[in-house]
Amino acid sequence: xxxGLKDTTSTFIRTMYxxxxxxxxxxxxxxxxxxxxxxxxxxxxxxHLHAIFGRFKEVNLKFNPNKCCFVANNITFLxxxxxxxxTKPNLGKINVIVHCLQP
Numbered sequence: 001x002x003x004g005l006k007d008t009t010s011t012f013i014r015t016m017y018x019x020x021x022x023x024x025x026x027x028x029x030x031x032x033x034x035x036x037x038x039x040x041x042x043x044x045x046x047x048h049l050h051a052i053f054g055r056f057k058e059v060n061l062k063f064n065p066n067k068c069c070f071v072a073n074n075i076t077f078l079x080x081x082x083x084x085x086x087t088k089p090n091l092g093k094i095n096v097i098v099h100c101l102q103p
Contacts, residue, residue, distance in 0.1 A: 009033075019059050023051065029077075036077050045071065 027048045029036040039045040074083040
């Protein structure tokens with residue numbers, strides 16, 4: 001998608017929701033240009049990846065593997081750290097605010 005267009009972000013988001021509409025939020029979260037695939041076990045993860053990759057192939061979309069993170073036990077997503085224990089705020093983001101000098 002070309003950069004610089006005023007409605008690039010909204011068009012991309014609308015496209016992602018249309019492409020993955022039948023998957024709902026069962027195992028996929030879409031936020032702007034990020035896709036988060038979550039699962040409970042390895043077999044589910046492989047099935048989810050297969051579904052996502054298959055859909056990308058069907059609609060002729062491509063992704064940049066250098067920007068992807070696969071099979072991670074711990075990820076940072078939207079300023080939070082997500083793992084099997086749950087979702088917690090990213091301490092790096094909090095520390096910036098806590099240690100900010102007063103004006």
